[in-house]
Amino acid sequence: MLAKVLSGAVVGLEAVPVTVEVDIASQGLPSFTIVGLPDKAVEESRERVRSAIKNSGAEFPAKRITVNLAPADLPKVGPSYDLPIAVGILIASGQLPLVSEKELYIGELSLDGTLRHTNGILSYSLLAQALRCPRVFFPSIDSREAAIVSGIEIIPVVSLLTLFQHLHALTRIEPTKHESFEDALSEQVFDFDMADIMGQEQAKRALEIAAAGGHNVYLHGPPGSGKTLLARTLPSILPALTEEECLEVTKIYSVTGNLPAGQSLIFFRPFRAPHHTTSRIGLIGGSAHPMPGEISLAHRGVLFADEFPEFPRHVLEALRQPLEDGEVHISRASGSVTYPSKFLLVAASNPCPCGNFGSELKRCTCLPGQVRRYQLRVSGPIFDRIDLHVSVPAVSIEKLTRSYSSESSKDIKARVQSARKISLKRLSGTPFLSNGEMSSKALKTLCPLSPSVLSFLEHASHRFGFSARGFTKIIKVGRTIADLAHESEISVAHIAEALQYRGHEGVA
Numbered sequence: 001m002l003a004k005v006l007s008g009a010v011v012g013l014e015a016v017p018v019t020v021e022v023d024i025a026s027q028g029l030p031s032f033t034i035v036g037l038p039d040k041a042v043e044e045s046r047e048r049v050r051s052a053i054k055n056s057g058a059e060f061p062a063k064r065i066t067v068n069l070a071p072a073d074l075p076k077v078g079p080s081y082d083l084p085i086a087v088g089i090l091i092a093s094g095q096l097p098l099v100s101e102k103e104l105y106i107g108e109l110s111l112d113g114t115l116r117h118t119n120g121i122l123s124y125s126l127l128a129q130a131l132r133c134p135r136v137f138f139p140s141i142d143s144r145e146a147a148i149v150s151g152i153e154i155i156p157v158v159s160l161l162t163l164f165q166h167l168h169a170l171t172r173i174e175p176t177k178h179e180s181f182e183d184a185l186s187e188q189v190f191d192f193d194m195a196d197i198m199g200q201e202q203a204k205r206a207l208e209i210a211a212a213g214g215h216n217v218y219l220h221g222p223p224g225s226g227k228t229l230l231a232r233t234l235p236s237i238l239p240a241l242t243e244e245e246c247l248e249v250t251k252i253y254s255v256t257g258n259l260p261a262g263q264s265l266i267f268f269r270p271f272r273a274p275h276h277t278t279s280r281i282g283l284i285g286g287s288a289h290p291m292p293g294e295i296s297l298a299h300r301g302v303l304f305a306d307e308f309p310e311f312p313r314h315v316l317e318a319l320r321q322p323l324e325d326g327e328v329h330i331s332r333a334s335g336s337v338t339y340p341s342k343f344l345l346v347a348a349s350n351p352c353p354c355g356n357f358g359s360e361l362k363r364c365t366c367l368p369g370q371v372r373r374y375q376l377r378v379s380g381p382i383f384d385r386i387d388l389h390v391s392v393p394a395v396s397i398e399k400l401t402r403s404y405s406s407e408s409s410k411d412i413k414a415r416v417q418s419a420r421k422i423s424l425k426r427l428s429g430t431p432f433l434s435n436g437e438m439s440s441k442a443l444k445t446l447c448p449l450s451p452s453v454l455s456f457l458e459h460a461s462h463r464f465g466f467s468a469r470g471f472t473k474i475i476k477v478g479r480t481i482a483d484l485a486h487e488s489e490i491s492v493a494h495i496a497e498a499l500q501y502r503g504h505e506g507v508a
């Protein structure tokens with residue numbers, strides 16, 4: 001007898017349907033074969049399914065069992081086919097009634113028949129919604145992750161035995177309650193607040209501009225000056241994620257197995273701080289079965305690259321394209337995928353290898369030329385994507401204790417949010433969501449400059465000698481400063497402030 005059970009495979013971040021066909025032949029020696037491009041984990045499914053069925057009190061048929069995962073040309077990865085295979089075998093051997101081919105089954109089995117956490121549940125739920133499946137069967141531990149997707153009934157399965165009883169209408173499993181985005185939303189408590197950072201007014205202001213305009217930032221300063229602290233505080237002033245953004249981010253975390261158990265969604269902007277020894281694949285994504293890297297885990301959040309010049313050149317080069325496009329394309333023999341990677345880059349660097357260059361308190365022990373070479377290790381094209389350069393000086397203890405900051409992240413965030421609203425309105429009808437993303441063409445039409453601003457810029461460019469690229473960045477940053485001030489026109493004062501963050505020519 002032939003049984004068909006609907007399941008799915010995750011390709012990139014999206015799930016696609018896979019039909020699990022189980023055929024049990026009455027003749028021939030007992031065997032158990034899985035075909036349809038299974039990987040090792042799917043192959044091993046045979047052992048898990050066999051034990052799980054036996055340990056659930058059902059009978060594992062001693063016959064010729066063939067399982068086909070269709071479509072056959074799509075590689076099948078991971079243990080999520082355990083449940084549909086087990087259900088298919090129970091149907092084909094007459095131990096379960098037929099199930100609807102519009103019901104989706106996903107889940108890894110343990111040997112005793114209980115269901116284990118399975119990655120990618122949100123993507124499968126969205127597939128079920130798109131296919132208009134009335135019902136899905138997921139491991140109960142993951143059911144909250146699906147609860148946000150409306151229009152489908154989610155049956156949380158604890159074990160094969162409880163599912164068996166449910167399908168025989170002996171004991172019903174209660175469907176998981178739906179949660180609206182607002183219900184699920186919780187208030188984020190940040191570990192770091194701007195109010196806790198003493199002094200560093202210029203750096204804090206720069207982070208406010210970065211948050212409001214989506215500008216990448218470079219923090220330069222000696223060790224201990226507070227660069228890491230500043231970067232870690234940035235998420236606390238970023239606008240809250242929208243529902244759509246939450247789904248995007250959660251899919252990435254779900255597929256990579258980074259979603260904390262029992263959590264429905266990632267509500268908060270991610271903060272990722274990969275070390276400079278992180279491999280190219282770890283940062284950008286890849287491996288035999290492509291997986292998102294740190295830049296995608298930082299999607300819609302912050303990627304903090306501390307000791308930026310220490311990142312290997314080829315890794316920095318690989319960062320270029322995703323920084324530009326907001327997504328990363330990975331092609332492998334098993335297929336090519338695209339992952340989103342729209343993040344705010346906060347790069348930090350000591351002024352030189354020893355860290356003391358320019359310090360009044362300590363002596364720099366670097367050789368001449370070494371300092372400049374250190375900064376030049378980051379190539380021009382990467383600098384092109386960084387609009388704000390901020391120097392973070394070492395502040396003495398006395399100064400730190402004397403200066404007190406009163407502004408909390410909450411107050412700053414409110415300003416950021418209203419500035420974003422203004423810029424979004426201006427950018428409506430374009431593919432850009434923030435000032436930082438604007439192309440030079442969009443900049444020209446959307447940010448006209450008054451004659452006085454133009455002549456001021458001309459003066460400044462003679463004096464500081466900045467390039468056309470530098471020019472563009474200054475106007476973009478000026479636009480964000482004007483948005484923060486709720487002013488429709490960019491003024492000389494806005495540009496004058498933007499000039500402070502322009503970095504050094506030759507580097508920037």
Ligand SMILES: Nc1ncnc2c1ncn2[C@@H]1O[C@H](COP(=O)(O)OP(=O)(O)O)[C@@H](O)[C@H]1O
Nearest residue numbers: 196197198199200222223224225226227228229
């Ligand atoms: N302006 C500041 N206000 C409060 N604490 C600070 C400040 N600057 C530095 N610190 C504290 O000093 C320590 C070193 O700062 P850190 O951010 O790690 O420096 P860096 O990354 O520049 O080497 C941290 O414990 C940090 O919290």
Ligand SMILES: [Mg+2]
Nearest residue numbers: 224227228306
């Ligand atoms: Mg640091």
